[in-house]
Each structure stands twice: as structure tokens, then as C-alpha cells.
Amino acid sequence: MFNRRRFLASCGGLLLASNASRWPHAATFDNAPFALGVASGYPTPTGFTLWTRLAPTPYAPDGGMPNQDVLVHWDVAEDDHFSPIVASGTALATPAWAHSVHVDVTTLRPDRWYRYRFHVGNAMSPVGRTRTAPALESEARLLRLALVSCQHYEHGYYAAYRHLLADDLDLVVHVGDYIYEGSWGNGKVRSHVGPDPTTLIGYRQRYACYKADPLLQAAHAACPWLMVWDDHEVQNDYAADHSRYGDDPVTFVARRNAAYRAYYEHMPLPEAMRPRGVQIQIYTHVPWGRLAQIALLDDRQYRSYRPCSSARMPSTPDEVNCRARTAPTATMLGAIQEAWLDQMLASSTAQWNVIAQQTLMAQNDGILGPGEQFNTDGWDGYPAARTRLLGALDRHRVANPIVLGGDVHAFWVADLPRDFSVPHSPIVATEFVGTSITSYAGDDERIRTAMHEAPNIKFGTGRYRGYLRLDLRPEIATADLRALRNAQDLNTPCATLASFNVVSGRPGAVRA
Ligand SMILES: [Fe+2]
Known part of the structure; x- marks a missing residue:
């Protein structure tokens, strides 16, 4: 053409x-x-x-x-x-x-x-x-990045970005929910401009609403960003071409195409990511000298449909003792992206291998003792896909994998075993999940239960809004969990809630 x-x-x-x-x-x-x-x-x-x-x-x-x-x-x-x-x-x-x-x-x-x-x-x-990034074969001494996600405009102000501006960052990594297509919750501090978007014009207006914010603009103007989307850039909890709300598939795909196009129009994405027809590839990898390689994954566009979720009961998917979630064919990345990632990891010579993606990877069971309840929108809905990814890290002897995620509006720090279904499976990676910039969280009861069930989860709380700062040095990685006192106060202070180290060659987080 x-x-x-x-x-x-x-x-x-x-x-x-x-x-x-x-x-x-x-x-x-x-x-x-x-x-x-x-x-x-x-x-x-x-x-x-x-x-x-x-x-x-x-x-x-x-x-x-x-x-x-x-x-x-x-x-x-x-x-x-x-x-x-x-x-x-x-x-x-x-x-x-x-x-x-x-x-x-x-x-x-x-x-x-x-x-x-x-x-x-x-x-x-x-x-x-x-x-610019360091030359491919150079020995970079430090990469400092901020991990951010989930910035519901109505739920708070972007004070987190004001604090992040003081951090002397090399990169901001945004792992999704840059906009929200809908409104929820009480006690909002401001309102979206215009109705909930379903068309290209509508999504453009929603991006304009978010991007008019001066603190968000200042954070973009301060350093380069890496981006992946999650669900709310289109519609809550969608999977590939499948709406959780039972929308007509043709109508939903048209909506998704409009949303993807508006995303490209408003983000600093390279020309290679420009949508061509219905295709838009946002997964990629960014090398940082010999120090690090950052893979950016898209786990929304190509995933299999969510197990144990019915369009007739959209708000209450049947997640208790869900057998269908263990289907061996389940995929989060799709076959092509999964093969690309496997190849990329196998050939990486980077000291730290960062995998930035949408959501929490550690298994987290919401029922104490016998019985299980998993959030099937996340990796717990696709455990076979998770085992393949973690198995690849082990099989290829990938150096120092660090998984970064968002989505769940809570800080999580976890050690990731090769296979969650095998007792005492060796730890192969370390996971840090950043809390939301503004988006509301539930209470911590669910997180406490998950931690009680899983000793590999080192830390978890949804009480704070904020971001996660990650310093990568040749011998050690340090994550600082940066917590706001109150994201509904534009001038709120920010403090480090906890810090964790990962020593090169020893997967797993150690409280600093
Ligand atoms: Fe979110």
C-alpha cells in the first residue's frame, strides 16, 4: 500500500x-x-x-x-x-x-x-x-530507574512525579494503566474531562486530560521513558480480543484498535511501533551497556482468554479452586513474543536482566490453608505460561533476572521459584512490583493472607501510593519503595518505606 x-x-x-x-x-x-x-x-x-x-x-x-x-x-x-x-x-x-x-x-x-x-x-x-544509552560493550557503573504504574486521574494528584523528579533518574519505566477508561471509587479529587472513551476521538480526549497535568509533563520532560500498556488503556481486564463484559467482538476490536492508536499518538514510541492496520508491536528490549538489558513485555494483546471468568458475572469471576487456569496451552505473551523472549534471554550477555511487564508474577493465594483463590487476570490465571518463562531463565542460566510489574496497586517484593507447583523449587529471579501512582487499593487482608501462604513473598502492602526506585550497579541492585503520605494532597511528603538488595549471582531480595 x-x-x-x-x-x-x-x-x-x-x-x-x-x-x-x-x-x-x-x-x-x-x-x-x-x-x-x-x-x-x-x-x-x-x-x-x-x-x-x-x-x-x-x-x-x-x-x-x-x-x-x-x-x-x-x-x-x-x-x-x-x-x-x-x-x-x-x-x-x-x-x-x-x-x-x-x-x-x-x-x-x-x-x-x-x-x-x-x-x-x-x-x-x-x-x-x-x-542516550551507554555503548553496547561499555561498562556502565549505574542505571537508576523509577518503576511507575496505575495513575487514575480522579483518585489523586501526581505528587509522586514531583518527588521522582528529584531522583536524578536515567529512565522512567511505566508498566501500564497510564489512563483509565472508566471511573470508580469515592472521594475523587478531580474529574475526567469528557465521557468514557470508546472511539479514537474519545481516547484522544482521555489522553489529553491526563497529559495536560503539569507534573506528568515535567516527569516526561526530565528523562527518557520506556512504556508498556496494561488493560485500562483499552478496557478493564480485557484479554486479547475478548472483553470481560461480553462486548460484541467486532465492536470490541474496533474499540481496541482506536485505543492502541491513541496510545501510540500520545507516547514517545519509536517509529517501528507505529500501528500498521490492526498490528502494533510494543514489546521490545533496551540494552544498557554490559550492565543491563530491559525487556518490555506485552501481556495483554496476545494472551489466552481468562479462565474461570464468565461474561454473565463480570464482577465476580469464579476464581475459587479454578481448575481451568492450569491449562498447559495457556499463554500470556502469545507464541511469537514468547519465542522472541526466549531467544533474547538465551543470547543476553547483560549483568542484570530486567523483565518489565504488567502485573504481579508471584503466586498469591487468597485463601488460608486448604482451598485456593487466585486472581485469574494475572499470572496466577496462566501458571503454565509463568512456568515456561521462569524455566527459560533457569535453562538459559540468565544472569540476575529481575521482574518488574504493576497493576495491583500495592508494593510486592518476592523471590520467584522456577516452578510454583513444585515444593522447594529453586529461586531463579527476584520480583519488585511498584504500587500505584494514585489508583485506589483494597485493604491489606488479601495481601497478608497471600504472604502467610507463601514464604517467598518478602514484602507486600497496598497502603501507600508512590513508585519504586531501582539502582542497578555491577555487583548489587537496590530497590527503594517510595511511599507518599497522601496522594490526594498535591504537596504530600514522600519517604522510603523499605529497601531491598539483590546481590549479583544470588537471586532473591534481602532487606537492606
Ligand atoms: Fe491499575
Whole structure:
């Protein structure tokens, strides 16, 4: 199929300029077109992806932009003065993609911080700060990242991001529920703009609502992000093309496609992740010198349908003593992604192998003693898939695996055995789950029960909102559980609730 945008890109700036001439270069904007901020992501040793979206009236269906292509200029420099500019170019913002801009910069030096900005007409964007990854064979001494997830706009303010800005981070890793498609709970501090989204226009408006937040914008502008989605970027607890609420499959897939497209339009995702038809691949891996490799998994798009969950009882899936969950064919990643991950892990020479994905991986049984109750939306609904993944870590002798997750609105620290169904199975990985940025949690009764049942769970609490900070050094990894006093107070303090170490060569978390 003829792809006009790629054709234009391959033909260089001359054609781009003539194409965009319907929108004058001296365009003036009554409202700042960079109202949704700037962002960067996916650092490589020679660059990163830059993002912005022109939306002078962010909540309008067209973002306040004309139905025309617009040329946007971008600059990269090593300091705030942009002198000299070390890379620059133009990108085409088109109505078909909500005038979003994605630029893969590939000509920079490894292991360096840069500044970037966009300009169009009379408007200049805020300046963002980002960095390249270390060269592939270099000995990086430290990688500091923040793990974040679950940021329901109505449940609180983004104070966690204000604290995270002081952490001198190399990366933010967001593992999903960046937006919420619906409202729930009481005592909300603010309201979504517009109705719950089901269409492309609706999801664009929902992203505009979240991305208008100044603290979220500041966190994006401070360092590169890595991203994966979870369920609420589309619909609560969906599995592949299957709605938990029994939606008509054709209608649901159309909704999912709209949601995936809007996600791409609003995130600093590389060009390679641009949706093509109904296909969008967001799983990938990011090397960080010899120190680390970060795999980013998509466990929503390709998973098998949730076991023991009935559309007739959407809010009460029959999770007690659910036999169907042990089906050996169950998959979380789908065959293609699973094979890719297996191959990637087998060939990794990184000191630390981080697997960032959506949800809690450790088995957690909600019934004390005999009988069992598992959350079948998570890995406990797909134990055969979990055993294959953990078995691959063991089989390939993968160095220092660390699993990162979110989704459950609680901090969890756990040692992951090769096979949960085998008593005394050896520990092969360490798991850290970050709590929600704002989203409400249930009480801790369920977590206490799970911990009582499973000594491999070292820590768990859903009492706090916040984030998890992870420092990777050649000999040791340290996780700090960063807890807010009250996420409904914009000025709330943040403290380290607990810290855990993982010593290189010894899987398992040790309280610091
Ligand atoms: Fe969530």
C-alpha cells in the first residue's frame, strides 16, 4: 500500500516543505500548540525517540488544529542554550495521527545527556532533557530507574512525579494503566474531562486530560521513558480480543484498535511501533551497556482468554479452586513474543536482566490453608505460561533476572521459584512490583493472607501510593519503595518505606 508519510520522509525536506506549504511557516497560534508537553523514550547508544503533539485546544476533537499537514522543526543540543545544535530536522504532523510527532534521532554520542525542543510557526515547545544509552560493550557503573504504574486521574494528584523528579533518574519505566477508561471509587479529587472513551476521538480526549497535568509533563520532560500498556488503556481486564463484559467482538476490536492508536499518538514510541492496520508491536528490549538489558513485555494483546471468568458475572469471576487456569496451552505473551523472549534471554550477555511487564508474577493465594483463590487476570490465571518463562531463565542460566510489574496497586517484593507447583523449587529471579501512582487499593487482608501462604513473598502492602526506585550497579541492585503520605494532597511528603538488595549471582531480595 502506498504510504504517503513514509514516501515523503524518504524524499527529503524539499517535498516535505512543499507539501506543508498550505499551513504557512509563519503560522501564529492563539493558544500554545504544545499544551500536552514533550517527551522522549527508548534510548539507544546513538539516540532516542522524541515526541510531541500539536494541540492548541487539547480537548477539542481536532485538538484545535486545521485539517492539514504541518511541518514541525526539532533541535537537539548538549545544553540549555542550544548552542551548538548537534542534531535537527523536520517532521510532519498529520491530522490522521492527531498531529503527533515521533522522531527517531540516531546520530548522537553514547552515554550522554541532551536537551531537545520543537518549534512551529511562532511557537516554541518547552525544553526536554533526555539521554542516550551507554555503548553496547561499555561498562556502565549505574542505571537508576523509577518503576511507575496505575495513575487514575480522579483518585489523586501526581505528587509522586514531583518527588521522582528529584531522583536524578536515567529512565522512567511505566508498566501500564497510564489512563483509565472508566471511573470508580469515592472521594475523587478531580474529574475526567469528557465521557468514557470508546472511539479514537474519545481516547484522544482521555489522553489529553491526563497529559495536560503539569507534573506528568515535567516527569516526561526530565528523562527518557520506556512504556508498556496494561488493560485500562483499552478496557478493564480485557484479554486479547475478548472483553470481560461480553462486548460484541467486532465492536470490541474496533474499540481496541482506536485505543492502541491513541496510545501510540500520545507516547514517545519509536517509529517501528507505529500501528500498521490492526498490528502494533510494543514489546521490545533496551540494552544498557554490559550492565543491563530491559525487556518490555506485552501481556495483554496476545494472551489466552481468562479462565474461570464468565461474561454473565463480570464482577465476580469464579476464581475459587479454578481448575481451568492450569491449562498447559495457556499463554500470556502469545507464541511469537514468547519465542522472541526466549531467544533474547538465551543470547543476553547483560549483568542484570530486567523483565518489565504488567502485573504481579508471584503466586498469591487468597485463601488460608486448604482451598485456593487466585486472581485469574494475572499470572496466577496462566501458571503454565509463568512456568515456561521462569524455566527459560533457569535453562538459559540468565544472569540476575529481575521482574518488574504493576497493576495491583500495592508494593510486592518476592523471590520467584522456577516452578510454583513444585515444593522447594529453586529461586531463579527476584520480583519488585511498584504500587500505584494514585489508583485506589483494597485493604491489606488479601495481601497478608497471600504472604502467610507463601514464604517467598518478602514484602507486600497496598497502603501507600508512590513508585519504586531501582539502582542497578555491577555487583548489587537496590530497590527503594517510595511511599507518599497522601496522594490526594498535591504537596504530600514522600519517604522510603523499605529497601531491598539483590546481590549479583544470588537471586532473591534481602532487606537492606
Ligand atoms: Fe491499575
